[in-house]
Amino acid sequence: DTGVSQNPRHKITKRGQNVTFRCDPISEHNRLYWYRQTLGQGPEFLTYFQNEAQLEKSRLLSDRFSAERPKGSFSTLEIQRTEQGDSAMYLCASSLAGRGSGNTIYFGEGSWLTVV
């Protein structure tokens, strides 16, 4: 296992189309996070899971966004009816949460979305 894996790395889509990103966390990690990052900004929290349970979702997140982690391993982030403002890098991260683990989160390489 070499780290958090995301795909596709790049996606160009037309406005109004749906897109789905996949994240495979580090294998023993029980927490999985999704962030969005635009140029010149810090990663913006979207949602996170502990195992298969979605524990929190950002209030800023439109209902066009949905994330799942059905078996507590990989996760998908779907954006429906994409808008130009959705263009960003979508970062996935994972961590091992629990006593003594420090909750260090490790990021994937990110999935770049361009909505045209």
Place this chain on the structure above:
Amino acid sequence: GENVEQHPSTLSVQEGDSAVIKCTYSDSASNYFPWYKQELGKRPQLIIDIRSNVGEKKDQRIAVTLNKTAKHFSLHITETQPEDSAVYFCAARDDKIIFGKGTRLHILP
């Protein structure tokens, strides 16, 4: 909700000098404070972190200090080198990690 403020947004220092980046947070329940470095086109990578039961932590040229009473923490880089040029993000919390907006550090030759 949790808010993390970071400053300055841009910092230029002469090679060999020290750089200091400061952050404040709003949630007094925060107990974990990592710092990430992000180079252009790459993922953020953890460079150092500190827990709330510790006031200072050092790793070679990098140190972080935490003042829980004032709810602020700082990153110190000494003897800066060209490869330190990057964007640095502070973050706070323990369950969901909230990031500052970043500091672009330029090391001048």
